[in-house]
Amino acid sequence: MEETIPFKTLHSREYQGHKKKVHSVAWNCTGTKLASGSVDQTARIWQIEPHSHGKVKDIELKGHTDSVDQLCWDPKHADLIATASGDKTVRLWDARSGKCSQQAELSGENINITYKPDGTHIAVGNRDDELTILDVRKFKPIHKRKFNYEVNEIAWNMTGDMFFLTTGNGTVEVLAYPSLRAVDTLMAHTAGCYCIAIDPLGSVEWNPKYNLLAYAGDDKNKYQADEGVFRIFGFESA
16 A cells, blocks of 8 residues: 655745844744744735735834844734844734734843733743743733753743743753742753744744644745745645
8 A cells, every 4th residue: 555645745835025134933822823933024914825826915014123032922912922132022913904013122132932722821031031021911021031052942831830941051941830940850962052932833943724834934944035935835736
């Protein structure tokens, strides 16, 4: 019997809009919109229709004055998205209007951002290995902690009572939440540990509705001229 190869008949499509490299992609909770963040200081919201071949509508989110390095959608609201930037701000946007509704000025260049699964808090990590927790309703910091090791990625568990940090030492640090008390250290790698995902959603990002995969990279051999491009895989036709 001939073995069936998954995805063999599926295709990818390119989406161009950003002027520089794309650093982050994320689907909203319903899988109807994809957000991308770029070195060009903007984020974009894309309305992805798997069975449509026309021009994809996108909304540009403008306001940051440095690279948008990571973004994340509200897990309970399909049209609210938060962005983290090197300009030391975190912004909350309405994806329908493209307008910034909230802004928080933090102390360092932000590189990581994630929502608590119940949508009440946002965690932000910066280049100085400092973690800030924002109350979403007031959009004000409620916790701040500086770590004495390199923090590369951050995530809550699905119940929101544990918090995880991947480190430059190759470990995953497990903290209780909201106390941020150290609970355990997981020996993950012999060198730096850079990524963590509690569910299969991350900068390779699965769509929860259409089974599409969005990704952005830096393949200089094949796509050197394609700065600002990201790709979505899983379409039935090219």
